[in-house]
Amino acid sequence: MFKNQEITEGIYYVGINDRQKHKFENMIPIPDGVSYNAYLIVDEKTALVDTVEVQFGDVFINKIQSQLGDKTLDYVIINHMEPDHSGSIRLLRQYYPDVIIVGNSKTLSMVEGFYGVTDKTLEIKDAEILSLGIHQLQFYLTPMVHWPETMMTFETTQKILFSGDAFGAFGTLNGNVIDENIDIEPFWDSTALYYSNIVGKYGNPVQKALSKLSVLEIKYIGSTHGPVWKKYITEIIDKYDQYSRYHGEDGVVIVYGSMYGNTELMAEIVAQGLSEAGVQKIIIHNASKSDSTIIIRDIFKYKGLIVGSPTYCNELYPDIDSLLRKIEIRGIKNRVFGSFGSYTWAGVAIKRLTTFVETMKWTSAELNVEEKQGLKKDKYEECLELGHQVAELMKNHVDDLPHCV
Ligand code: FEO
Numbered sequence: 001m002f003k004n005q006e007i008t009e010g011i012y013y014v015g016i017n018d019r020q021k022h023k024f025e026n027m028i029p030i031p032d033g034v035s036y037n038a039y040l041i042v043d044e045k046t047a048l049v050d051t052v053e054v055q056f057g058d059v060f061i062n063k064i065q066s067q068l069g070d071k072t073l074d075y076v077i078i079n080h081m082e083p084d085h086s087g088s089i090r091l092l093r094q095y096y097p098d099v100i101i102v103g104n105s106k107t108l109s110m111v112e113g114f115y116g117v118t119d120k121t122l123e124i125k126d127a128e129i130l131s132l133g134i135h136q137l138q139f140y141l142t143p144m145v146h147w148p149e150t151m152m153t154f155e156t157t158q159k160i161l162f163s164g165d166a167f168g169a170f171g172t173l174n175g176n177v178i179d180e181n182i183d184i185e186p187f188w189d190s191t192a193l194y195y196s197n198i199v200g201k202y203g204n205p206v207q208k209a210l211s212k213l214s215v216l217e218i219k220y221i222g223s224t225h226g227p228v229w230k231k232y233i234t235e236i237i238d239k240y241d242q243y244s245r246y247h248g249e250d251g252v253v254i255v256y257g258s259m260y261g262n263t264e265l266m267a268e269i270v271a272q273g274l275s276e277a278g279v280q281k282i283i284i285h286n287a288s289k290s291d292s293t294i295i296i297r298d299i300f301k302y303k304g305l306i307v308g309s310p311t312y313c314n315e316l317y318p319d320i321d322s323l324l325r326k327i328e329i330r331g332i333k334n335r336v337f338g339s340f341g342s343y344t345w346a347g348v349a350i351k352r353l354t355t356f357v358e359t360m361k362w363t364s365a366e367l368n369v370e371e372k373q374g375l376k377k378d379k380y381e382e383c384l385e386l387g388h389q390v391a392e393l394m395k396n397h398v399d400d401l402p403h404c405v
Helices: 054-069 089-095 105-115 185-199 203-213 231-242 262-276 291-303 316-328 348-361 377-397
Strands: 005-008 011-015 016-017 034-036 039-042 048-049 075-077 100-103 121-123 130-131 136-141 151-155 159-165 220-223 251-256 281-287 303-314 336-343 364-371
Touching: 011 377, 016 039, 016 054, 039 054, 039 281, 054 089, 089 105, 100 105, 105 121, 136 203, 185 291, 203 231, 220 231, 251 291, 251 316, 251 377, 262 281, 262 303, 262 336, 262 364, 262 377, 281 291, 291 303, 291 316, 303 316, 303 348, 303 377, 316 348, 336 348, 336 377, 348 364, 364 377
Parallel strands: 048 075, 075 100, 100 121, 159 220, 251 281, 251 303, 303 336, 336 364
Antiparallel strands: 005 011, 011 039, 016 034, 039 048, 130 136, 136 151, 151 159
């Protein structure tokens, strides 16, 4: 019953749109949903590249059956084992009992671990080729983009790279799946949100993968989430190169926590100082209101970060404390930092923020501004000066880490 979109000769899109989930991985808000992409190659032999979350299994199987008709499914290629892509393996076996599960040694061990499946598997090695007839699949092991078993599959005749999570984006695919046929604009920010929160910790493995793939002439990229890249291949690869080298665009993110508005007021003055010094892109987040995944996205995008926190129970304000931990976990590199805060009877926040920036090995402004109780003239001036200092440091900051490979 389904008329699947043919991406290029003999290769069909059989993925699913998820408009039900509120938060991806129960963490990341996805108001525009997400797609789980899967691709079916029909040749002398047939192969499915990746599956979808099992809750969408009925429609998924229907799409495959609509395309295959009386043909059987010979192979399922598993580029990535996270359950949003491997979740339908057992279901597939119910409909296609002889389908051979193709993956590397780590994949197959996870297929057993997650689903208890050990039979009819094919272990492939790096650079090995599987022939389907006209279509040839070559496998590229790309560990830690996003899990240890991740790999990519390149179809050498149509030159389509099935890239797993790499180059993925949030947002459903509405009516068409290829970038040149859809409004691509919203996908740039959702690519940044996806990269920073999902793949962001693994800058070095991403750089290694990019280097490995650089020998390929790629005409399409079929990621597991978001658009099929065709027109914007150079742009999406450039973005991944920049993100994985922790390159920040010119701009500053100010994040603050505030109970009664004293630290919040300081954030406004620091922003004024940045503007006086010529910074145009200034983003201010209230850590208690903005979702932390959006803040993390912006910290990935821009080279400056200024954090403000009151002292709370002799510690950092909890929402700021939690955000800093998330930044540490992702190992974001090479940012210009500043800090400010307020307290009522004993100031601790600045000490904690100083320890944080030392741990991160970022460049920090000399000046930290900490006010006792309400904001007064001398600290008002210091907030302006903090903005000036961070702006000046950014001008002289070499923010590109060298290519790691
Ligand atoms: Fe979309 Fe790492 O799974």
